[in-house]
Amino acid sequence: MSRRGDWVYENNGGTCVAIAGADYCVVAADTRLSVGYSILTRDHSKICELADKCVLASSGFQGDIKVLHKNLAARELLYQHQHNKRMSCPAMAQLLSNTLYYKRFFPYYAFNVLGGLDSEGKGCVFTYDAVGSYERTGYSAQGTGSSLIMPVLDNQLKSPSPLLLPARDAVTPLSELEAVDLVKDVFASATERDIYTGDKLEIVVINKAGTKREYIELRKD
Amino acid sequence: MFRNQYDTDVTTWSPAGRLFQVEYAMEAVKQGSACVGLRSRTHAVLAAANKAASELSSHQRKVFRVADHAGVALAGLTADGRVLSRFLRSECINHAFVYDAPLPVSRLALRLADKAQVCTQRSWKRPYGVGLLVAGLDESGAHLYYNCPSGNYFEYQAFAIGSRSQAAKTFLERKFKGYDDYTPDQLIRDALSAIKETLQGEKLTSSNCTLAIVGRKDDGTVEPFEMIDAKRVQEIIDSMEAAEETPVAAAEPSSTQEEDKGTDAAPMDI
Numbered sequence: 001m002s003r004r005g006d007w008v009y010e011n012n013g014g015t016c017v018a019i020a021g022a023d024y025c026v027v028a029a030d031t032r033l034s035v036g037y038s039i040l041t042r043d044h045s046k047i048c049e050l051a052d053k054c055v056l057a058s059s060g061f062q063g064d065i066k067v068l069h070k071n072l073a074a075r076e077l078l079y080q081h082q083h084n085k086r087m088s089c090p091a092m093a094q095l096l097s098n099t100l101y102y103k104r105f106f107p108y109y110a111f112n113v114l115g116g117l118d119s120e121g122k123g124c125v126f127t128y129d130a131v132g133s134y135e136r137t138g139y140s141a142q143g144t145g146s147s148l149i150m151p152v153l154d155n156q157l158k159s160p161s162p163l164l165l166p167a168r169d170a171v172t173p174l175s176e177l178e179a180v181d182l183v184k185d186v187f188a189s190a191t192e193r194d195i196y197t198g199d200k201l202e203i204v205v206i207n208k209a210g211t212k213r214e215y216i217e218l219r220k221d
Numbered sequence: 222m223f224r225n226q227y228d229t230d231v232t233t234w235s236p237a238g239r240l241f242q243v244e245y246a247m248e249a250v251k252q253g254s255a256c257v258g259l260r261s262r263t264h265a266v267l268a269a270a271n272k273a274a275s276e277l278s279s280h281q282r283k284v285f286r287v288a289d290h291a292g293v294a295l296a297g298l299t300a301d302g303r304v305l306s307r308f309l310r311s312e313c314i315n316h317a318f319v320y321d322a323p324l325p326v327s328r329l330a331l332r333l334a335d336k337a338q339v340c341t342q343r344s345w346k347r348p349y350g351v352g353l354l355v356a357g358l359d360e361s362g363a364h365l366y367y368n369c370p371s372g373n374y375f376e377y378q379a380f381a382i383g384s385r386s387q388a389a390k391t392f393l394e395r396k397f398k399g400y401d402d403y404t405p406d407q408l409i410r411d412a413l414s415a416i417k418e419t420l421q422g423e424k425l426t427s428s429n430c431t432l433a434i435v436g437r438k439d440d441g442t443v444e445p446f447e448m449i450d451a452k453r454v455q456e457i458i459d460s461m462e463a464a465e466e467t468p469v470a471a472a473e474p475s476s477t478q479e480e481d482k483g484t485d486a487a488p489m490d491i
Contacts, residue, residue, distance in 0.1 A: 074317070
């Protein structure tokens, strides 16, 4: 792709995952920043806490991601001033979609996963493509390792079809600890085969008590 | 001030070199209900006397958070003040976006003053009819500025604006020299006492005043700009009244004795 003289993007790699639970949400991303076959840094966070119950993880081109995060954080502050409360996760989800589609003809090279608690306190995950198409799901993976991780999450977490009656929640019945363990396992697997994923795993867990952060070492090769 | 032939346009000078429309705008500030601001080296406090249009309505919002590190209290045409607060908020957000740092309070006051000045030099505009007390915290400590409709602004240790503010100013003039070293609690108490002076006999309760504080604690942690909730305000008022009932000037800090010596009053009037 870089043979084109006008290619303005670059893929800095990395993987992001989010899992929604009944009253929690886990958002995780590795911390490796690469370009081509080189590593730029092993210690770069892809996760941005936009509101107290809303966390965004993005992988792709870091230049676009940095500015997308800054933009959303500024819009959230404006929302706070105007509405006297922090932005809810579903509201941020729509805002992110609009922000991405706004640049439909020169997109943000960012693959996003938004996780948090909705207004009822239930976990929610929203998954996006680069131009803002989004969907609320129970779990998602985006980035260079997503094709390695998604099948495993499907196997472990896939909810019954929404067409079945009685209607059942898309959020996983797993406990918080089980979900975090699952995240650690899938990242360990992705790190094995995806060269762009590794170094450290940053896990953010949001529940009604607040936000917790955890770091796990991953393979550095 | 009498009505005269030079006061129709803001862009018309009087022979004495005055812009009457600007001065009339400053009169509007004097009609608004009182606001008081004071600061120490590390904290700044804003207090406002709430005025409701009638017993049935809610009272006007006079204190606005502009950023984590700054807020304003206004007196005058509150609609103008609301619009200016929105402007200040957007300036703070844009500055933080570009420079990844909070907008220093002096620059904030400057942006506001420049915006006010524009309205004194366009024939199709009118001056903003609101005076703002801008309080904030930045690297160089806590600051308090007064921005008036003329586009002028000054930094103050303590100041009061709005109707019956002279009573508050007199109170503050006696004590302001010690403010640098005041604790946040002392600042809050003096702010409430100053507002009480403007109420002229009416009882001070948490429903007729608003209080906000911003500052940096001794250990370095920042207390972002925040309104103090009504329950806490009432607690403070109650404890102040209880302290007053105990005999002897136990509450007065020793700095009052120094005030009586000097006659160098702060330039409180513009």
